Structures are given as C-alpha cells and as structure tokens.
Amino acid sequence: MKSDILKTASDYLLPVLLLFSIFILLRGHYLPGGGFVGGLMASIAFVLHAFAHGMDDTLKFMKYHPAIFIPIGLLISLSSCVAPLILFDMPAMTGLWFETPIPVIGMIGSALFFDIGVYLVVVGATLTMLFTISESTD
Amino acid sequence: MELILVLIIGVLYGAGIYMMLRRSMVKLLIGIMLLGNGANILIFLLGRITKGKPPVIPDGASVFTEMYADPVPQALILTAIVISFGVQAFAIVLLKRVYALIDSDDLDDLNTPEDI
Amino acid sequence: MKQLLINIMLTFIWVAVTGQFVWSNFVFGFLLSFFILWLITRDSATKKYFGQVPKIIGFFFYFLFEMLKANFEVAYDVLTPKFFMKPGIVKYPLTASTDMEITILSNLISLTPGTLIMDLSDDRKVLYIHVMYMKNKDRFINHIKNGLERKLLEIMR
Amino acid sequence: MNLDYFISYIVLPVLSVSIALIFFRFYKGPTVADRVVALDLLITIGIAVITAYSIYTDQSTFLDAAMLLALIAFLGTVAFSFYLEKKDKNE
Amino acid sequence: MLILVLLGFLFPILLLLINKRLKEKLSVFYGLFPFALFLFFVSRLPVINSGEVISTTSPWIPSLGLELSWKLDGLSLLFSLLITGIGTLIFFYSSSYLKGHQYIDRFYSYLSMFMAAMLGVVLADNLLLLFIFWELTSITSFFLIGFNNDKKESRRSAMIALAITGGGGFFLMAGFVLLGHIGNSFSIHELSLFDYNIKHHELYWVVLLFVFAGAFTKSAQFPFHFWLPGAMKAPTPVSGYLHSATMVKAGVYLLARMTPVLGNHDYWNLTLMIVGGVTMIYSAYHSLYRTDLKGVLAYSTIAALGILVFLIGIGSEHALMAASVFILVHALYKAALFLIVGIIDHETGTRDITQLSGLKEKLPIVGIAGLLAALSSAGIPLTFGFIGKDLIYESTLHLEGVLGISLTALAVLTNIFLVYAGFTAGIKPFTGSLPKQFEHIHLPKSSMWIPPLILSVLGVFYGLLPAIPGQGLLRYTASTMQGYPLDITLKIWHGFNIVLLLSAVTIVGGTLLYFILKPSHSHLERLERYSAVSPQQIILKFARQTEKLATWYTGFMHNGYLRNYILTIMIFVITILGYKLFTRVPIYINPTVLSDVSIYEVTVAVIIILSVLRTVTTTSRLSAVAALGVLGYGICLLYVFYSAPDLAMTQFTIDTLTVVLFVLVLFKLPPYLNFIKKGVKIRDMTVSAFFGGLIALIALQVLNEPVNEETSIFYAENSYVLAKGRNVVNVILVDFRGFDTMFEIVVLTIAALGVFSLLRLKIDITEKE
Amino acid sequence: MMDNTIVAPIVEHLFTAILLLFFWKKVKTQRIISVLGNLMVLNTSSQLFMKVWNNGIHTMQAGNWQAPFGITLVADVFSSTMVFLTSIVGLAIAVFSVVGIGKPRTQYGYFPLFHFLLMGLNGAFLTGDIFNLYVWFEVIIISSFVLITLGGRKPQLEGAIKYVTLNLLASVIFLTAIGILYGLTGTLNMADLSLKVALVQNRGLVNITSFLFFVGFGIKSAVFPLYFWLPSSYHTPPSAIAASFGGLLTKVGVYALLRVYTLIFVPDEFTRNMLITVAVLTLITGAFGALIKDDIRRMFSYLIVCHIGFMIAGLGMYTKASLIGAVFYLFHDIIVKTNMFLVSGIIYKIKGTVHLDKLGGLYDEYPKLSLVMALVLFSLVGVPPLSGFWPKLYLFNAAFDISSYVLVAAIILASFITLFVIARMWGEVFWKDQPETGPGRVMQFDKISIYKQFLLTAPVIFLTFISLYIGFGAANIISLSERIVGEMLDVTPYIQAVLGKQ
Amino acid sequence: MSDYLIIMLSSVGLAAIMVAAIGIVRMPDFYLRLSVTVKAATLGNGLLLLSAAIYFNEVSVGSKALAIIFFLLITAPISAHMIGRTSYFIGTKLWEDSVLDELAGKYEKDTHELRSDEEEEGLQENG
Ligand code: NA
C-alpha cells in the first residue's frame, strides 16, 4: 500500500505519537494512562509507519529489532520488582521512592521503573507480533 | 443502568457461544473475543458501577473527597484485556497457520481421519 | 537545521499536551524529543523552516472562512430533500512539490467540505480530487490554485 | 438555560441520534468501505460524546481518552484500506 | 521373615551382577537357593509341631494399618514347604530343561521373584501385605507365561492370564479394604477374633463377593478357569510350579486363610460348594477330551482346585483335613506329572497323546516316576492319593441327606475322570509300542528326571506312612483353617466301609474309562463345537463387545468436531447452572437496576447489541471485524460513562490493534463459511440463549447482594498517601497488585514469542522431534 | 510466618527465561542455562519445602501491603510440595530436552517457554490470590499453546486449535467466576474469601460460583465431560513437551480444584455427588479411550484423563481418607505421567514411531532400559507396592465409607483397564518381535554418543527412583498427604498466616 | 457568560455533527458520504472541544483540547484519503449523476501505480 500522503503524514505523526506515548506512560501514576496504554500507543506509531512505508523500512529505521525490548523491559520490571527483596529484604514489589519529587514526572520510585519495563515489553511484544505477521504476509 | 449492562452481558455470552458453535475458524475466534468482552463487562458490573467519578484522586487532595468508582475491577479488567490481547493475537496467527496448512476455514477439515 | 526545528516543535507539543508551562518541562521535553529523534533519524533533504507568523495567521483565517462557507453549502444540500450536487473526480496539476507541501495541501483540501483527495499520482504531478459541486472544472482548479495552494506555498517557501 | 440541562437534554441526545443514524449506515452498508467510513465517523462522534460527557460530569480526565481516540482512530481506517486493497490484489 | 521373602527379590540383582558365561555354568547351583529356604522351613517344623505359631511384626505404614507382620503356622508352613521344596526341584530341573537358552538368567530371575512373592502371600498376616505379594505373583506369572515372548500365543496367554488374575486382584483389593474397614484392622489374626461382627455386618456379602472374585480368578474356578489351560504356553517347569503346585493354589490358600474370618456362614459355604463343585466336574470332564498332555494336566488341575474349593466350602473338620491332605497330594503328583510331560516334550518334541507311546523303552526311569504319580493321582491304595480321596469321600458323606449323597456322587464322578487323566498323563505315553520317530531319543540329564522321581516316590512314601505328614504338619494346617486344634489322624486302612467301596468304584471306573476312551482329536473337535457357549468364549466375547462399546463410545464422545465438544460442555454447564439457579436462588429483580438510565447509555447499548448481532449474522468476514470494532468502541464509551477512563483507553488501543491484526491475517483466508442448517442453528441458538440468559440472570442476582467495599476503601485511602499515585487504577496495577502486572507482561512476551515461532519455524513432518 | 524468599521459585525461573531470551540463537548455551536454572530452582524449592515442613505456613505480602489488599504468596505444605515436585519434574525434562528437543525448536524459544511454563506453575501453586491465580493460569496456557504448536507440524496445529479453544473457554468461565465472587465478597484474597464467602447469605449464588470454578478448572484438568481437548492434542508435540503437559498441566487444574474446594467453598451434597459422578464417568471415559488406542501417546493421553478421575473422586467423596488418596495420587501422577511420556520419547528415538503395530523387539534390544520402563509402567498401573497402589487404598476406603459402590466399580474398572492396556503395550512394544512393516529402523539412539544416551535415560531413571521412593517410602508420602489434608480441612492456620492473627 | 458561549459553540458543533450524520445516511454514493462526513464531523468535534476548553478554563485542559483538535485535523483527511482511494480501485461506483471521472483508467491494474499522464499531455500541447 503506497500513498505518499500517508507516508509523509506518518513521518510526522511518528514522533508525535511516540512523545504522546511517553507522556501517557509517565503520568500514568497521576492520571489515566500508564505503561500499557503508553506501550500500545508507541506500537501503534510504528505500525502506522509500517503501513505507510512497508515493514522493511520501519525495521531498518528502528535500528534494533523490537524483540530486544522484551527481555530488556522484563529485566527492568523484574529488577524493580525484586530490588526491595534483594536490597532490603522486603517483600517483592515493595515500593521504593526517592525523597524529592521531580518536575513533570512527580515522585520517582520503583513503580515508575516497573511501568517503564511494562512499556518496553508491550512495545516489544506488540511490534514483534505485528511485524512477524506482516512479514509472513508479504 | 445496571440492567443495560446485564443485557449486554447476556448478549455477549450468548453470541460468543453461538459463534463458537459454528464451523468457521474465524467465527470461533470471534466467539472467544465476544466471550472475553462479556466477562470483562461482567466483572465491571459486579464490582458495581458509578457514573462520572473516575477513581483519580483530585489535585491537592490526598484521599477522595467524594464518591468514586471501585478501581479494583478496573484494574482487573485492564489486566484481563491485555492478557486476552496476547492470547488472541496468538490465536489469530494460529488460525492463519492452520489455514495455510489445510487451505480452508472449515473446522471440520481439521480432522485427519485418524484423529477421530 | 531541520532536526533542530522539529526538535523545538516537538518540545512545544510536549509542553502543550502535558500542560505544565514551566522551564523544566521545556528542558525535559527538549531532551525527550531529542532522544526520540535520535532514535528515528533517517536522512532526507533538509528544509527551510522559517515560519512566517503573520502569513500563517492570515492563512488560518482564510482557511476557517473557506471551511465554514463550504460547510454551509454542504449542510444545505444534506438537509434539504433535493440534491444540487454535481460530483466528479478532477485531475489537479500540482505546483507544490515537496512531501510536506503536498501533504498539507491535500489535507487542507480534504478538510474543506465538498472536496476530497482521492490520490496523488506516482510522479507527484497531479492530485485527483473528488469534488461535490463541480459547476466548472477550470474554475475549480483556479480557485484552489490561486487560493489555497498559493497561500500555503507562500508560507511554506 | 443551565449548562448541565443543555448537555443532558440537548447535546447528549442529539449526539445519540447521530450515533444511531451513523450506525444505521454501518448496518446497512452496502459496501465494506461504507461500513469503514461509518465506523470512523462513529469514533469521531465518540470523541464528541466524551467531550460532552466530560463537561457534564465536570471530569476533564475523560478528555485524555478523547485525545487517545483522536490520535489513533484513523489507524483502523488505514488498516481496513490496507485489507481491501490487498484482498483486491489477491483476487 | 521379611528377609526370607526379600531374598527372592535380591537374587535377580545378584544374577545381574554375574557375567553371562558364568551364569550358564552356575545355573545348576541356583537350586541351592530355594533349597536353603526349604531347609529353613523344615527346621521350623518342630515348632509348629509343638502347636505354636511363629509371628513377627514390624511397622511399615501405621496410618494405613499396614504392618510387616508375618505368621508361620500350619497352613503357611505347608505352603512354604511346597513353594520352596517343589521350587528347589523346579530350579534343578530347569537348569537342564532350558540349558543354553539365551535368557535363562531372566527365567531364573522371574522364577525366584515369583517364589518370593508366593512366600510373601502365604506368610503375610496382614491383608494389605498379602495383597501386595498377591499382585506380584500375577505379575511375575505374566512374565513367566510370556517367557517365550516372540510367540504370539505366549503373549496372548500371558495377557489373558494377567487380565483375569489381575482383574480379580483389583476386586480382592477392594474386598480387603472393605474387610479392613468393617473389621477395623488389616491384621488377619485380629480380624479372626472379631469374625462374628464381620459375618453379621450388612456388607459381609460384598466382602465375600470381592474376595471370591480374587480367589476364584487366581485359582481358576469356573467360569474364570480358562486362563489356566492357556497359561500352559509357559515353559513346562513353570506350568508345573506355578499353574499346578503353587500359584493357582494361592486362591485356595486365601480361602483357607480367610475361613476363620469369613467362613462358617451360609453364603460362604454354599458359594464355595457350588463353584467348587461345578468347577471340578466341569473341568474333570473336559480333561477327557484333551489330546495335549499339558491340556489334560491343566484341566485335571482345575478340577483339583475345584475339589479344594469345594472342600473348604463344606468347611467341616473332615473336609478341611481332606483339603489339607489333598493340597499336598495334588502338589506332589501333579508337579511330578508336569515334569514328566516336560521331559517327554523336551525329548520327543511333542505332547500329543495320540502320537506318544512306548516311551518306557527309552525313558524307563521316567516311566516309573510316571506310573507312581499316576497311581497316586488315581488314589490306588498305598499311595498318598488314596488317603486324600478317602478323606474327600468321608467329608461329603458326612453331609446329611440328599445333599450328602449327591455331592458324594459328584465327587466320585470327578475322581473317576481324574483317574483317567492321571493314567493318560503318567502311564499312557510309556506303554504300547515305540513309534519310529522316537527311536533316537534318550534319557535326559539326571537333574531332569530326579525331581519328578522324588515327587512321585514321596507320593507313595507318604501313602505308606501317612502319619508323618499328617501328624507332623497337615493337622495343623487344618487346625489353622478351622480356627481350633483338630486331631484327625491319617490312616492307611479304615476298614471296609462305604468310603472304601467308593474308592474301589472310582478306581475301577477310572481304569475302565482309560481303556475304553481312546484320546483322539475328533473328540476334541466334537467338544469344540460347543465352544461358543463355553465360559472362555463368553467372557472373551464380552471383552470384545466391551472393546466395541469403548470404540463406539470414544468415537461418539471424541468425534473430532470441536463444536460438538463445545456443545457438550455447554449443555453440561447450562443444565447444572440452570438447576442450581432455579432451585437454590430466589430470583428477584431489583427495580433500581433500571434507575438513572440516560439516552446516551441506551443508544450505546443498543449499538453494542446490534453490532454483536451483526457480527453473528454477517456473511462477510470484514463486516464482522468492523462490527467487532463498533462493539469495542461502544464498550469503550460505556467505560467512559461508568468512570473508567483507563479502561476506555486500553480497550480502544487494543481494539485498534486487534483490527490491525485481523486485517494482516484475514485477507488470505478463503471464503467465510456460513452453513445454513436450520435445525442446527436453532439448536445452537437455544443453547447460546440459555447460556447468555443464565449468566445475565446470575449477574442480576449478584447485584442484589450487599457490597463489601473494604478493599476499595483501603486503596482509596492509601493510594496517594502510601503509594504516591493519584490514579488509583494505575497504582493498583503497578503497586498494590503489581504482581499481576509483572506476569501479565510475561503473557504478552510469550504470545509474541509464540507468534514469532509459529510463523517462522516450520518443521517438516518427516523430521525428527 | 513472613518469608520474602518464597517468591524465589518464581523469580528464578523468570530470570532464567529472560537470560535465555538474550541467548536466543545459542543452542548450547541455552541448554546449559536451562539445566542450571532448573537445578537452582530445585535447590530453592527443596529448601522451601523443608522450611514449610518444619516451621509451618510461610507467606509473602507482595508490595508489603497487608493482606487482603495486596497479593499474598502462600507456601503451605501442599503448595510447597507441588513446587518441589514441579522442580523435580522440571529438572528431569530439562535434561531430557538437551537431546530430546532438536536444534530448530531450541532456536525458536523452547527453553524460555519451558521456564515460563514452570514459572507459571510455581506461581499458580504459591499464590494466595484468586485473580493472581487467573494470571498464572494464563501464563501457563499461553506458554503451553506456544509449546504445543512449536514446530508447526500439521497434527500439532490441528490439535492446538482444539486445545486453545477449549482452554480459552475455560479461562473465560474462570474469569466469570472471579467476577461473580468479587461481586459477592469484594475481595480476591483466598484466605479472606474463605472468611467472606462463608458470610454470604445467598448460598445458591455461592454454589453457582463454585460450580463455575469447577467448570473452569475442570476443563483444565480434563474431566468428563470437559476433557475433549486433551486427547485431541497431547499426542502431537515432542515427548519432552508432552511430558511437561502430561505431568503438570492437568494437575494444576486438579490442584486448583482441591484448593478452592477446600479453602473457599466446602462442597455441599449436590456438588459432592456431581463430583463423584464426574469422576466415575471420567474414569470410564479415559479407560475406554485408552483401551482402543494403538498409538502409545494417544493411549497415554486417555490414561491421563482416566487417572484424573481418581483425584476427582477423592475430592468428591470429601472425607479425610479420600482427600489423602487424591493428594497422594496427585503426587504419584505428576512423576509417573511425566516419566511415561519421556519413556515414549525414548521409544520414539529408538524406533521412530509410537504406533503399537509398528513397534516391537525392544526387550531383546534394550533389556535393561526395558526393565526401567517396566518399572515406570507398573508404577502407573499401581502394582503394589509401587506408587500408584497406595492412594487407591484410600480411595476404596473412602468409597466404602460413603457407600458409593458405583465408584468402587469404576475404580476397579479403570485400574483393570489400565493394567490391561499397559500389559498389552508391554507385549506389543517390548515382547513382540520387530514387525517387518514398521519403520523399525534403529534410529539415532545407537548412533548417538553415550553422553547423549545418558542425557535421555538419566531423567527417566531419576524419575523412576522418585517413583520408587513414593512407592516404598509411602509412609512418608502418606504422612505428608495427611498433613496436607489436615491443612485443607482446617484452614484456620492458613487464614491466620495470611491475614495475621485475628 | 461563558456558559452561553459554550452553548452557542456546541450548538453549532452539534449542528455540524448532525449534518454529518444525516449526510452519511442520505448521500447517494460512497464518495459523497465520505466527503460530507469527514469535515463536518471534524468541525463539530472541534467546536465541542473548544467549548470544553472554555468550560474547564484551565491551561492544561485547554491545551489538551487544542491538541485533540490538532490531531483530528491531521488524521481525519488522511483516513478519508486512504479509504477513498482504496474503494476507488476496488471498484466502488460513483453516483450515476456524477459529471466527470478523470481518475478512470489511470491506475495500473496490478501494481496500483497511479499515472498522471501529464507528460503525454504536455507533449501534445507543445507539439
Ligand atoms: Na499502567
């Protein structure tokens, strides 16, 4: 499917959507949103790009295969999950927080890292699925 | 207002099963999706519904100052939605692969005779 | 150059959507969009992006007016029993040449009631436009040429 | 006229009627493309409903959902177009 | 005593360690192992003789009431001596019989394990312990019958034997558990103390049923007898050992052992007399028609087992004494005859009685052994058999009235047939003229002919001095069964009485029969005409019918059609849900569920429902997907209305992605199926409507219940204060219930992995795993 | 007692799986990591078991939120035993998989999936939260979906459609049940549910909920009439995968049934009768199916169904003895069913087929291996004193206790047919000469190195030893089961451990 | 005061949406339906969002509303263009009263390449 209009639009929409997805991720603790929706948004950004440019272009352009985000994300989530256990012998998932809040994001704590992990896994998994499917379709 | 959701639940469960009883693989999958939606709404409803009071603590307050919707079912459904998405994505692909093998959407073609 | 511009644009979008107009949010937005741009960098010709603010504002109102006008026309036709339409697909030779120009132009044409972009030819020389009220083909083409497209290109170039 | 009253007795009902009309087109078709357009329009009206509802309930939080809809709704249409084109090519 | 039993299981391990070449040379000495055990048991004779009982107990599984409790009394000693004594001879005999056989070490392993299991059965004083060994005898016997495993017939016989005895075993297990349940103990001697309670328990008959099922199958009673002739596919020493002298007597042993617990009750006595009686006459008669020597012996063995069951059924002092004696008598002559047949088979290569004659020229010593065994089996005076038979007649005659007379007649008839069978096996092959084809045969190694000779000589020896076995052991055997000391002395001569007369009739009748009836294949064929109504055929037919039923049933249930599976499941669910809902739940619809309804909700709901219907009814796949899209967006709006923006956002993004997924996959699919079969559709609609309706109704009922908000209040109060988030849903997702989320992303990971592998990895059907 | 380390059997598997994902294409590395990971988990879970055995119930409140507000992990004797057994089986299968799973499957994620599956199982055993249990079930089924289709051969995919569909149906019903339960009680914590469900006035609704749980778990445990997916699919994947399915997957359904029916709901008479009826029909269905199948793996599949009946019967009778029987049978079944499929895997490696008609001569060719296999098969049949025998004693006892003679008959029938089919299999596979018609080619087994032969046989021998221990050390297993059943019938300690002293 | 502004703006918005809704039902062919709906709905939505921005009277909400309008302006025409062109070459017919179709025959059948035919025409004009 080739449409120059769509191509151009997707070029400009991609960063917008990505930004928006990160926005959704970071403020999830305060307003609707969070890692899932954020991750799904980010995937949609790339999917759109792939629709416009073809999957190969999108893959080239992403530098890394999206699958790599999966173990990285898992590792981040798992780390923030077990960090309290390993560092302080507290139950897994116990929230660890920095004392002072940071502008925009708010309080920085293990929950945030956890959500970032979720975000990455969602991006990685969704894109891996969609790209594999569309690859086998062409 | 609950009755509305009850009706929807009934329709989704019924239609889901009906679709699962068809011969087409795609219908089968759609049936599963309908059921999944039905289950989500069921959880949502049975956690009791409230209009227009999202469980977001307003700025400046540290607890809710007025009535709010039960956040637990919402969290559960969110989890369930994402899980079903993963599972259904896999199921869709499975269907694609099976079709590629048997060249048909007909579930009745799934039986290599000895499987009976 | 283009990178920087997009970067700044994204920063503003960030600040707009987050709705927190504080300096730290600008910094954060800048860094974030820098990161994203780094992530998705690809080479294409760099472009001049000097916004001409007054022209933009003028163009905005022009467009708004066109849109409202056309809307009323369409609304009338929709709401009255009889159709006055003379629809057809017109080939529109483009003056605009870059991706950005063509895309914005076609979006604007589409947003104007009564017209809808069907497709862009592969050599990017013509737009095929579906027109609801095509009383005269040439007049329609001229209307766009001297109105929307010219004003847009003035801003873009 | 009270704003709440306006929203609940005018805006939301009118939007509901629009939704019903659009759904009628969706149900009737006749072409798949018609349905796709109707679907797209339904989502757009959905944004309007959410907006109205957020005013009605005084919860700006709902606008976030509207924003999300606005950003990604067209992906569905793009996907359907993709499908129709591919399907056409295949046949 | 545990060690004694375990030795038999250790022996094979020892064999495993010895190397192959050595094994062959050593095989002659293997017999020393059972012989040592035999000597041990002989050394216990004086203890038993002094009226004592040796018992030991050590705990195993106290909570089950399973103890390692052993008991050596008259009954178990008799069997132990038979098992180890005849075992010794069989071990020696086999070393020649199977000389050079590739798997002789396996054979000895099975044999010694069998011996151990058998010892376990007879020494155990705990029902569960006994059962364990009981099953082991079935298993080892399975391996022994199937020893020539390359032959289809062997395998089949082993299967049938295992099926019958193993099947009976499960009944026995149930019976034992029930007995232990009723008697509150698994210890046999403890149970025998409370036999009154057991016999008067309402489930006594069930216990009997189960125990009989075990005993009758094992001891080849009618109608389960047929596995035993089949088991003759085993090597002859095995037949002689297991299927004549020992294992098949386990059933008899069990009945004897249980007599103090379960016996002396009409159900018990009558059942055993009837089953034993039918078995003995039926199979004794059948032995007349056999032309295969082992067949003759097999049927006569079944008859003998019938006699034993019959005697235990009579249950009088005399009968039990008779049974004790007959166990020994039969073991001696029947084992001897089997071994003799084995020699004949080994040397001539045939067991067909119509072909065998005149072997006394070539195998004189074997002939002598055969003659002695045959005489003992015929109960000729001065043999031990004579004493055994006398006692049988005496016990039947002790019964009163018509029953006594008819049972005596039955016993006489049986014995006449058995005389014939004994003569046929022990005498017939040796008399007459030697056919040409047997001229080259010669006497086998002494280790083959000494064992039968010993056995048959013992038959005569005990006949001459009956007091030795009688006073020394057998009366204690009978006492054990009876539950109190007996004092019946075995005598050669009782004087002229009816018993003697009957003996004479038996011998004369049997001898006449021997001379009149020439065994021939045509007889057998004539008999086989009735095979369709034989128990074997009926049971096998039943088995085949069961298999047919199983095939039909399995195919019917698991018919390959997914929708039928779902339908079955749904009908099950609907039936029970409906039943429970309408009988257990007071249906009440609270009118408040209709309050506060607005037009936008109704519109969205109607659209949702219509789009579901559209999804169901459309004939275009893409329309279905689009309708699903509408459904999803409708739900998304509902989530907004009911205060769940997070859900709305997620639902919307997921729905969009699902559309994308569908679109990427669907366009290659073939036409959308839409079969129109009205009946099926209506059926499915009914089922679906019921299910949907039930779920909806249940939901309505749940809404009537009070709400517990403890959890959600906790979240509301602590979400910002402790977890530092304002969006409670998100706080639940990443903190309160973050554990769910952690593994939910694992689900996504796996799904992605799955999609990837499913599309990329395509292993060819021919490839290895 | 609070103990934050009880999460280890889950986390360690997850960590191993993540690590494996980083070594996506490195076959050898993956194999080593997997075996090491399983060893690590075995070590941890054995320690966990000992801790729980000695000191009682251990809990971890995830996120440090006091129950019932967070998610609680609970290691009681039952769950820690299940975790322990899972890690035993896991190790055995991992070692087997080193040779048993070929390069292509290894390169497409077999090992990570396997660890995800084990993690899911451990999670399902350890969790004390009903919705979290749902998540674990989803982890389990999705990894099993992928494993069962891994390789994408036609029969695999055909079976998978049925497997996936019916398991998804089960998930939906499970989710529905959770929704209703939450609506009735407002809590998800199982200990809290135990208290709150008892307070619900509308017993009919409670009953309905419990039935929905039965359907959800029943489909996963493959009971009549919900079993269809199992015989449709279990024969299709490679043996190592079938082994983990046969040994663990249906059992987690049984575990969940035992758990909810003792902790949250106490079955009433109707439910008990229903369970017993279901058990009887499951026994018969499985037995009949096994009787007529000529393919070893199909036969085994039906035997799985059949033997689930024993456990359901134990639950249905709901006496102390019957529950002991069910629990004991569960432990026995996990080991022996796994081993059985591993055995079928070795047979396949040797003969290239698992069809009875085409097999033969194994006893002559591999006598010692055959004897080990014979031990496995006899354990399965329940030849005393091997492991399958003991629980049946309890079941008989309980059946007589409640005078359910139909059940007695069904148990006898099922045991008998199991004996029969196994004996037949022995005759056909081991005794019979290799028929001319079959592939019969001695495949790689003789050609592969001793080291590989060892890797294939060692797990079987290992599990056989465990089986033998369960059989001969039945006294220990019984006292273990007794303690578990004690915990089941008196849930107060569980509730106290989770909710704190109240 | 702001209430009246809101009511006014949203009334116009509603009217536009109604036009779109009626249009999609009434218009005789696909392209006309598409043409009518996209912009009317966008306009209507925009006005409603503007009302919301005024109603909440907060910078954050206002910028959010503007962002939504912006996104709609970008995306709506693109989706219309996509579905419009696709339905053209899958053969969706124009209304019978249409006056002109210059797109006819310009698509390559298999590749969906779209010719402009400008060169040829240019040549003709010059020559
Ligand atoms: Na989140």
Ligand code: NA
């Ligand atoms: Na399962």
